[in-house]
Amino acid sequence: MSTRSGNITAAVILILLTGVQAQHSVTLSSQSLCAVTGSAVKISCKYTTANSSRVREREWYQLQSSDGEERVLSKDPQYSARVSVRTEQNDCDLTVWDVRLRDSGVYNFRFRTSSSDWISASSGVNLTVTELQVDVDRETAGQRKVKLTCSSTCSFGNNLFYYWFRNGQYTASHEASVVLDSTHSSDEGSYSCRVSDSWHRSPAVCISANSNQKSCWSVTYSPKAICALIGSSVDIRSYYTFPDNQVTKSVWFIKEQAGAEPVDVREDEEYQGRVQYGQSFQNDCSMRITHLRERDAQTYRFRFYTDGGEYTGEPGVTLSVTDLKVTVSDTDSGGKKLSCNSTCTLPNYHTYIWYKNGQPVSDQSLNSTGLYLYVSAVGADRYSCAVAYEKLRSPAVYSPRNTSVVIIPSGEKVEGDSVTLSCISDANPPVLIYSWFNQRAAADAPLTTGQNYTITNISSQHSGLYYCTAHNQLGQQSSTPTRLNVLLADYTAVKYAAFGVTVVLLLIFITICLCMRRRAAASSSRSEEDSRNVTFTEYASVPVYDQVSDLAMTSDPTKTAASDDRDEVQYSSIQFTRSHAQEVPLYSTVHRSGALKQEEEVEYSTVKLSKPRAVQ
Template identity: 55%
Template sequence: MSPQRSANITAAVILISLAGKLDQQWGVTYTPEQVCVLEGSSVDFSCSYKHPGGLRVTKSVWFINEPETEVEPVDLQEYDQYKGRVQSTQTDCRMRITGLRESDTQTYRFRFYTDDPDGKYTGRPGVRVSVSGLKIKVSDTQRGGKKLTCSSTCTLPNSTYIWYRNGQPVSECRSASCSVVVVSGEVSYSCAVEGHHLSSPPVYPPKDTRAVVLPSAERVEGDSVTLTCSSDADPPVLTFYWFKQRAAADKALGTGQNYSITNISSQHSGLYYCTALNQLGQHSSTPTRLDVFSDWWKQYTVWAAVGAVPALALSLLTAVLCVQRKRRAERGADVQTPKPEDDMYTALDPTTTSSSDYNTLTHVTHSPNNTYSALNPAARTSSDYDTLTGVGLHLVMSGALDEENN
C-alpha cells in the first residue's frame, strides 16, 4: 500500500469518528414514546434534548407531518384543528393537548433550533398517541350468561372501570369485564373509566320493534306483499322471526328482516308480527293486519265506476221530469173548473116559473134570432143540430137528476 493511500484512509476514519461524536452530542428523548388516552381527555408530552456545547436554543416546535427535505415543519399550533387546544413554549420540551379527538391519533415530533444557523435537530421517531373511545363487547359464558367487556382500541394503563345499569352505578363490578344474565325488558348497560367523563355507548336488547306490510295499498287475491321488520338494538339484531297469530298457537313462518308472500289469497288474511333477537334479549312487535279481498271485489269496483255515469244521467233526467210535471200542475191550478152548482139551468126549480132565470129561457125561446127555431127539420146536416143535441142531452140529464133527488 502506498503512503498516500494509507494517509487517505486514515483521514476518512478520523472524519467518521468526529461525525459520530458530533452526532452523539445531538438528541431528543421522549417519555413515554407511546400513549393511549380516551376521547375528551388531555395528554401531556415530555421530552429532553441535547446539543453541542457553546450553542443556545432559540426556538422549538412540535409537529405531526414530516416535511420534505429543506422544508421546515409547520408548528402544531398553526393547524385549525388544534387551535385553542395546544399549550407549549418556544424553548421548553413540553406540550399539552386538551379535548382529544379520535383524529388526534398521530405521531408527534419535537424539533429545536440554536443560534447556529446549521444547529437544528428533530427527535425521531417521536411520540405515538392513540386516542380511543369506549365500547362494550358482548360474549357468551359457559353458564349461559353474558359477559360484558369494556374495551378500547389501545391499552389504558392502570384503569379502574365503572359499570352502569340503566344509568345507575353497579357496585359489584369494577373491572374491565362483567358477567350479566340475559337481559329482559328495557335494560341497558354502559361503562366508563374512573377519573374520566367519557362513557361508552349503552348496549341493550331490541326495542321499538315494528312490523309493516308493503305495499300499503288495498290488496286483492293474486297480489304480492312483503312484511318488513325493524328494531332498535345494540349489539345489532342477529335474527328476525316471523309469526302469524292463530287461536290455538301462533304459526312460525320463517326468518329474515323481510318476509314475502306471492300470489296471496283470502287465506293469508290475518295478524302478523315479528320478533327481533340480539345477544342480550328479544322483543316482539305489535301485530299488523293483512287484509286480502277477493277478485270480485276489484271487478265490483270497476263496475261501480263504469255504472256511475249512466246512473248520474238517469238521476238528472228524473229531476228534470219532476220539475216539468210540477210546473204543469201549477199552471193547471190557475184554470178554474166549473162546479155543478154554478150551472144556471140545472139549478132551476121545475115546480115554479117565478124565478128570474126562466125569463132568460123565455127570451131565448122567443128571440127572433133564435138559431134553433130557424133549423130545417127536414135537413139534419147542419152543424147547429150538433149544438142542439148537446144542449138537449144536458137538459135531459139535469131533469133526471132532479127526479132522483125528489
C-alpha cells in the same frame, strides 16, 4: 337544678359522639414516600366504620405545602386518568400513575357516614417526586475511560433494574453505573437512563472526543404510539440530546413542506386553545392536547433549534383516537359478561366505571374486574361503561325494544299481489336473528327467519295476524301482531269498474258546466261591445234621437247619393241642446227627418267620411 341536668345531658351526648368517633378510623401504611418522575406510586389505606355505618362519601385529597390548599384528586384535571382508588370492602388504596414534579405534597384519605362528619387519618403521607440524572464520575471526567452513574435524591431498593440508552436506543446494561471509552466510535453518543418502575428517562449526557459530532444529536419519543379516548386529554413526550449548545426554539408539528419551516401545532386553526407545551425536566418537551377529536389521530414530530444547528426526531409519535364500546358474551353459569373495549389499547392505569340505566353500579351489586361486569340477566336494563375522571361514557347496550312490523307496500292487498313484511327493532348490540310467526287460535305457526318476510302471489288464505321476534345477545322482544287483509280479485274488479263509471260521469258534468259558462260569457261580452259603440249624453228635457241616417250625403242636404255611391260614414258625440234664442239651425251634411222646432239647436261634432266625394 335545670343547669345541672343540662350539663349532664351535654356530657352524655359528648361521650356518645366520642365513642362513635373513636370507632371511625383511617390507617395509612407510611408517612413518607419518594418516587422518580414517570413512575407509579401506591399508598396503602384501610378505613373502619362504627356499627357498619353506611359510607355516604369518600375521597383522596392533596395538601400542597406551598399554599396549604386542599385539592380533591377526583375533581382536579391535573390527575385526570392518572389516579385509581381501590374500593373493595374497607380498602382505600391510592395509586398515582406517571407522577410529576408538581405531584409532590401531602396526601390523605377521608370519608363520612350518615351519622358522622369527615373522618381522616391524623397525618397524611408526604410524597416527594424527583428526577433521575446521569452523573459523570469526576475522577474519570476528561479521561479516555468515563464512568456514568444513574442516580436520584430518592434511595432505591436493591430490587430495581436500570436501563441505559445510547442515542435513544436501549443498551444491554442493567447496572446503576457504566464505563465507556470516549475515543471509541461505538461508545460515542448521548446517554440517558431510567429505572424499572418508571418510563421517564434522565436528561442525556454527551460522550464524544468532539462535542460537536452529530452522534450527540437525538430525539426519543416515549411511547411511540398512544391510544386515547375522544374528548379526553393526552400527553405526548420527547427526550432530546445535543452537544453543548443553547436551545433557542422547539416546536411540535404535523405537516412539513419542502423548503419551508414546519407549522407549530399551536398555530394550527384545528388546535387553537387545545395545545400546551410543558417541560417536566431538562431536555424534556411534552405536549398536551385536550378535548381530543377523531381527526386529531396523526403522527406528531418534534424539532428543536440551537445556536449550533437544528434537529428533527423521526419517525414521531402516532396518536390513535377511539371511543368506548361494550361487548357482550355468555358465561358458563348462564349469565352475561360485559366488556368495556376500545379500537386501540388504552393505558393499563385507567379505572373503569359501570353504569346501569344511567346510574353508577353500586359497590354492593358490582361484580367487576375493571374491564368486565358480570350480570345474571339484563332484562330491560341499559348498561354502559366509562373511564374514571374522564366522564366519557360508551353507548349503552340493551335488549331489543320498540319492535314492530311494517307492511310494504301499504294499502289494500289483492289476490295475486306480492307483499313484504319487515321487522323493525331498536337494539344494541344489533339484532342477530329475526323470527316470523302467524298468530292462530290453536298455536302460533313459525314461518321463517330474517328481517323481511315476502309472500308472492298472495291469496285470501294469507289473511291473518303476523308478528316478529327480534333477538340479540341480551334478550328478545316480540312485536304487536299486525293484520294482513287480502281482497278477492272479483270484488276488486267490480269496485274498480264502479269507480271508473263515476269518474266518467263526473267528467261529462264538468264539460257541460264549462260549455254553459263559456256561452254566457260570450253573450255578455257582445252586449258590452254594442253599448260602447255610440254614447249619448242626455240633459234634462233634451230630446234624444237614437236613429241617425248613415247614408252618404250630397251637396244638396235634401238628397242622398245613390246606393252604389254610398260611403262609410262614422259619427260620434252627437248632442242636442235647447236654445232660447231663435237661431238658424246648423246642419253639417246630416239629414234629419222631420221639422225642427225653433227653440231647439242641433250640434254635431266629429263627423268623419271615409271617402269624401266632389260636388256634382
